[in-house]
Amino acid sequence: xxxxxxxxxxxxxxxxxxxxxxxxxxxxxxxxxxxxxxxxxxxxxxxxxxxxxxxxxxxxxxxxxxxxxxxxxxxxxxxxxxxxxxxxxxxxxxxxxxxxxxxxxxxxxxxxxxxxxxxxxxxxxxxxxxxxxxxxxxxxxxxxxxxxxxxxxxxxxxxxxxxxxxxxxxxxxxxxxxxxxxxxxxxxxxxxxxxxxxxxxxxxxxxxxxxxxxxxxxxxxxxxx
Amino acid sequence: xxxxxxxxxxxxxxxxxxxxxxxxxxxxxxxxxxxxxxxxxxxxxxxxxxxxxxxxxxxxxxxxxxxxxxxxxxxxxxxxxxxxxxxxxxxxxxxxxxxxxxxxxxxxxxxxxxxxxxxxxxxxxxxxxxxxxxxxxxxxxxxxxxxxxxxxxxxxxxxxxxxxxxxxxxxxxxxxxxxxxxxxxxxxxxxxxxxxxxxxxxxxxxxxxxxxxxxxxxxxxxxxxxxxxxxxxxxxxxxxxxxxxxxxxxxxxxxxxxxxxxxxxxxxxxxxxxxxxxxxxxxxxxxxxxxxxxxxxxxxx
Numbered sequence: 001x002x003x004x005x006x007x008x009x010x011x012x013x014x015x016x017x018x019x020x021x022x023x024x025x026x027x028x029x030x031x032x033x034x035x036x037x038x039x040x041x042x043x044x045x046x047x048x049x050x051x052x053x054x055x056x057x058x059x060x061x062x063x064x065x066x067x068x069x070x071x072x073x074x075x076x077x078x079x080x081x082x083x084x085x086x087x088x089x090x091x092x093x094x095x096x097x098x099x100x101x102x103x104x105x106x107x108x109x110x111x112x113x114x115x116x117x118x119x120x121x122x123x124x125x126x127x128x129x130x131x132x133x134x135x136x137x138x139x140x141x142x143x144x145x146x147x148x149x150x151x152x153x154x155x156x157x158x159x160x161x162x163x164x165x166x167x168x169x170x171x172x173x174x175x176x177x178x179x180x181x182x183x184x185x186x187x188x189x190x191x192x193x194x195x196x197x198x199x200x201x202x203x204x205x206x207x208x209x210x211x212x213x214x215x216x217x218x219x220x221x222x223x224x225x
Numbered sequence: 226x227x228x229x230x231x232x233x234x235x236x237x238x239x240x241x242x243x244x245x246x247x248x249x250x251x252x253x254x255x256x257x258x259x260x261x262x263x264x265x266x267x268x269x270x271x272x273x274x275x276x277x278x279x280x281x282x283x284x285x286x287x288x289x290x291x292x293x294x295x296x297x298x299x300x301x302x303x304x305x306x307x308x309x310x311x312x313x314x315x316x317x318x319x320x321x322x323x324x325x326x327x328x329x330x331x332x333x334x335x336x337x338x339x340x341x342x343x344x345x346x347x348x349x350x351x352x353x354x355x356x357x358x359x360x361x362x363x364x365x366x367x368x369x370x371x372x373x374x375x376x377x378x379x380x381x382x383x384x385x386x387x388x389x390x391x392x393x394x395x396x397x398x399x400x401x402x403x404x405x406x407x408x409x410x411x412x413x414x415x416x417x418x419x420x421x422x423x424x425x426x427x428x429x430x431x432x433x434x435x436x437x438x439x440x441x442x443x444x445x446x447x448x449x450x451x452x453x454x455x456x457x458x459x460x461x462x463x464x465x466x467x468x469x470x471x472x473x474x475x476x477x478x479x480x481x482x483x484x485x486x487x488x489x490x491x492x493x494x495x496x497x498x499x500x501x502x503x504x505x506x507x508x509x510x511x512x513x514x515x516x517x518x519x520x521x522x523x524x525x526x
Binding site: 048049050051052070071074075076077078082084088089090091092093097101102104105106149153 | 243245246248431432434435436437438439440441442443444445523526
């Protein structure tokens with residue numbers, strides 16, 4: 001689904017990583033781990049066309065991202081659910097409107113019936129927060145709202161950047177559970193995290209592959225984390 | 226629906242959902258409304274100035290181009306004979322439609338602004354004036370001058386070019402100035418709307434980033450910004466133009482006043498062009514906003 005072929009990325013004269021070749025397969029569950037500054041966020045951005053590689057190619061759904069027009073990149077992103085580390089919302093809109101925003105953008109609001117939205121809000125535990133504004137949400141609630149927004153279009157891939165970075169362990173487990181549920185629905189999930197305990201907890205629930213990122217590239221990690 | 230109709234429909238009616246994703250940016254909107262109103266008010270005067278200059282140029286041209294004067298300078302006892310000889314020459318000059326010697330009363334009226342009404346002209350050695358009205362094609366001024374020189378010495382032709390051409394030149398420059406002011410006003414509006422779009426997009430950088438991340442196309446993101454600023458410019462310029470038209474309407478007419486700015490009025494096509502100005506402002510704003518938004522959005526991945 002997402003294929004990186006000999007990808008390198010440099011920024012400000014420094015090379016973040018080079019010669020990265022990875023193929024994210026459909027329906028798989030991946031963790032991307034590595035030290036801070038290793039390029040986890042950069043890797044995720046390359047996966048959805050937020051950045052373009054300085055060398056090599058990124059293919060998403062079979063198409064080379066660097067050769068896509070801006071509108072084609074937009075269409076591609078509609079099939080990818082993205083949860084950023086620093087979640088951003090439209091602060092003037094209620095939480096529920098923010099969650100249905102991907103449908104609004106793609107003019108598919110009619111696809112979602114009110115009970116479906118209620119189910120989704122219930123799934124992420126934000127039913128009583130639906131009409132509130134994003135600024136009223138706690139860190140964990142923002143992450144869950146972002147997850148709900150990421151999956152509302154039923155994307156093929158979910159990319160999450162440190163989704164548990166600002167939440168306590170109980171909330172981390174809850175978010176992880178939601179992501180594993182998505183994977184069980186056939187979605188490809190890639191989570192960037194430096195939290196090894198989260199990876200260990202996930203391995204008990206789902207068959208997860210761990211990608212370790214470093215300056216030398218991205219490699220499948222062994223059993224010992 | 227054709228693309229143009231679709232564009233107009235989106236511009237006028239908009240997409241409530243797409244509009245709602247951009248928070249209202251009160252300050253930029255109010256500023257756009259005010260500046261476009263003020264510029265439109267000035268545009269009405271620029272237009273009125275241009276059109277009035279055009280009318281004046283046409284009037285002077287028509288009045289002066291087909292008239293000429295022959296000044297006969299001679300001792301009083303020869304004046305009548307030379308006047309008759311001059312009229313005979315003119316009767317046989319092709320291109321002259323009408324020629325007549327001005328009466329004493331008419332000559333006195335011409336001199337009245339300088340010499341007053343009570344002066345007895347017969348006491349002054351004044352030249353006799355002969356007025357010529359030419360046919361549409363006109364006459365050969367050089368040929369007539371040479372003929373008068375030979376047949377009626379002391380009869381001098383003045384075909385008003387010395388007066389008419391500098392006047393027409395001045396009026397033409399004034400007309401050009403009026404159109405220049407209009408172009409400048411449109412350029413200022415375009416610059417102002419471009420700045421407004423940049424400010425709006427910069428103030429809503431987070432909104433734009435979120436929308437791009439969630440798969441919004443550039444045209445979707447642009448829609449709300451373009452629509453808002455275009456409509457504000459249209460509304461502002463409509464108000465400014467109405468105010469400008471009211472002001473011009475309330476000005477003293479050229480017939481009633483000889484004061485400053487009298488004669489700056491709109492007639493016929495002037496009113497129609499004025500009423501079209503808000504649409505021109507709208508188009509200028511639309512193009513400027515789309516262009517500015519394209520440039521800003523291109524920098525966002």
